[in-house]
Amino acid sequence: MKKSLFEHALTMFARDHIELFIGQWEAQKSYPRSLHQRAAQNRILNLGHDDLDTMFNDVERAALLVATVTKYGSQGLAMGLGSHLVSLSALHQHNKGRFNEVIKDVLAGDKFISLAITEPQAGSDVGAIETVAQLQGETEQFLISGHKRYICGGMRADYFITLAKYKTHSDHEYSFGLFLVEAVIGQVERQIIPCLGWHCLDVSSVTFNQVPATLIADKHASLDTLRGMLKRERINLAVMANAESAELIQHSVKYSKSRQIHGQPLYKKQSILHRLAEMKTRDTVSRSYTKQCIQALRQETLSDAETCIAKNVAVSSLAYISTQAVQILGARGCEIGSVAERSFRDSKILALGGGTTEVMNNIIGKAVLQND
């Protein structure tokens, strides 16, 4: 599908199937699973590409998907509908024909996949992960046990990609491997975790009880594969923050033009005008850097530190913009269900999910010391 056709299909899909319903889904704290199938029918989930290499390389379209779903929907929905490519990229990278069915089913919207790394005692400190995969006899099949927490889409996932400790018959010590886990009924327990934001998305705890698992990437490749996935994830989150910022600026400008204070539009007050100027300035700079990083990601030249800078700048820019938007909109910005109110809550999550601001700074800091 040509780029212009994809853009059109995506916008029409978002207008027809998301925009009218997002308020209801956020209030109900759930969106219909059938939305994935509908998105697939409109060739949204595969970004309009039939060839998998082309699809995974097209990070511009992946960013457009995240931005459009954020704009017409919400951050939570963008995570639900736009993050499958992060997980599938690992399967594609190590496929050798083993994961064709999974990739096909997820892109068809029939199955849902989640990335499950975090554990109760292992968030920023990934090295503290305790989930264990035990090799079964002489086979290549593992049984995985452990507890994961704060997993997006965890209630509905048919598959999980997870990091676990394992050893082969010749290993003396445990190492980390990346595993594909099929959510076998009765062996995976899940519980929703009510959360500050991303309300339409099921963020949950997931317990694996001896669940069959396939090794995707072994001890030599698992952490590099995870780094590659996190790069995509963090750029998605930066795109999400930029898309939300643009919406908030638009709402704030509209209100400050229509709202009359002392017989004049609100924007005539210099403090309001300067706020709008500062919001626009931060968003413009962040958006430009995110765009640069998307191009570098496509060219495979994007460093971890640049990715972290893009995420931190976009997230702090949104934090500022969402705070100012609520202030400019006054009480309207506090009404539950308004874009400003939702963004004010959701924006905080972006500073934690996908790696916290401090963890991003640790990566940036290391690069500064190495390069300068």
Ligand SMILES: Cc1cc2nc3c(=O)[nH]c(=O)nc-3n(C[C@H](O)[C@H](O)[C@H](O)COP(=O)(O)OP(=O)(O)OC[C@H]3O[C@@H](n4cnc5c(N)ncnc54)[C@H](O)[C@@H]3O)c2cc1C
């Ligand atoms: C809504 C939501 C959705 C999520 N979705 C997923 C998901 O789908 N899959 C998944 O695997 N995880 C998910 N997470 C988990 C997320 O990745 C973790 O919350 C994040 O990695 C931080 O871990 P933690 O919450 O355990 O905080 P902690 O690691 O306990 O950190 C607490 C605080 O200490 C700071 N800190 C930690 N280490 C350092 C350090 N070395 N230097 C300085 N400061 C430090 C942190 O920055 C943070 O401010 C989600 C989280 C949320 C809130």
